[in-house]
């Protein structure tokens with residue numbers, strides 16, 4: 001696998017083991033069926049517990065069954081999962097970074113005991129409800145409301161584009177607490193079997209098809225006080241989760257690009273035109289050279305991010321730069337790989353077009369490319385250009 005400047009040489013034995021475990025799992029359990037899942041618009045839900053057993057959900061957290069692996073190991077895990085399909089990495093990202101992380105960081109002891117081990121083992125599935133039909137890039141405009149009554153809270157509103165919602169047992173729902181001064185945003189753990197919760201599936205996707213996406217409808221949903229995440233208020237709650245997940249995306253996108261590169265190189269060496277392999281043509285070699293260079297640059301950024309995260313020096317803006325750059329890189333290189341496969345490149349027999357189409361989602365979710373440009377622009381100039 002492409003590792004042009006020997007970055008993997010410096011990994012610890014444990015980090016290599018985690019990478020190899022994920023690589024083998026993908027090759028044996030998912031790769032053979034991923035094209036069918038993509039075509040059918042399904043996720044291999046039967047693998048969710050096995051992914052838990054293998055430690056794929058938030059292994060970088062400490063306690064409650066999580067082994068606290070290094071940030072490099074966590075990144076490599078995301079890279080291997082997304083080398084198969086962005087849907088697989090999205091499942092693990094949402095479960096780990098968007099559901100387990102907020103419970104771990106902001107939850108009560110009882111919430112941690114109840115949910116973290118079950119989510120970590122894949123016995124329960126979680127989802128993260130932030131986006132609303134009228135509030136995507138600007139989630140602070142959210143309209144979902146939580147109103148306090150004698151027994152707890154009553155939630156009303158709707159969330160959309162929610163990964164895993166139709167298969168989730170619990171949703172982390174972000175809503176405005178209208179009973180408190182200034183209606184702060186709070187996080188609520190909402191079991192999806194509560195009265196008034198609906199989780200309709202969104203079927204019409206042309207991207208990220210091997211991932212379950214849906215809505216969350218909340219109609220007078222009653223949750224007890226114990227279901228509020230006690231230790232966070234305001235946009236800091238959801239945004240800190242997104243920083244964790246975007247870190248995983250910055251790594252994961254490299255996996256998709258790497259798989260495109262490997263597929264294109266193999267194809268070019270096998271496929272003969274004009275009396276020999278097409279890999280002998282300078283135009284094709286130029287494409288492979290550029291692809292390998294862009295992947296290597298993205299890897300360097302991801303490895304540096306891991307160092308900063310380990311040292312506690314990682315800023316959300318660093319993550320914005322890496323998410324923005326690495327996903328754009330993967331989106332561009334998937335397209336080049338697709339063209340290098342000629343007509344065969346438009347089928348599900350080969351991965352590049354599937355990755356290319358997945359990258360349309362990855363480019364858009366967890367902060368669009370444009371929004372990350374604005375985050376960086378603000379950091380570089382001190383001037384916010386969002387409104």
Ligand SMILES: Cc1cc2nc3c(=O)[nH]c(=O)nc-3n(C[C@H](O)[C@H](O)[C@H](O)COP(=O)(O)OP(=O)(O)OC[C@H]3O[C@@H](n4cnc5c(N)ncnc54)[C@H](O)[C@@H]3O)c2cc1C
Pocket residue numbers: 094128129130131135136137138160161162163164207208213361364365366367368369370371374385386387
């Ligand atoms: C498959 C999939 C899974 C998802 N999973 C989840 C999930 O699990 N949980 C969740 O909460 N959300 C999820 N999302 C939602 C995702 O985060 C949003 O789609 C994303 O934030 C963009 O919001 P929007 O679609 O409303 O686009 P909009 O905000 O309407 O943006 C439309 C366009 O306008 C641009 N734009 C917007 N504002 C500005 C500005 N100020 N300056 C310049 N350009 C701007 C954007 O960059 C974009 O190009 C998912 C989305 C998809 C497609």
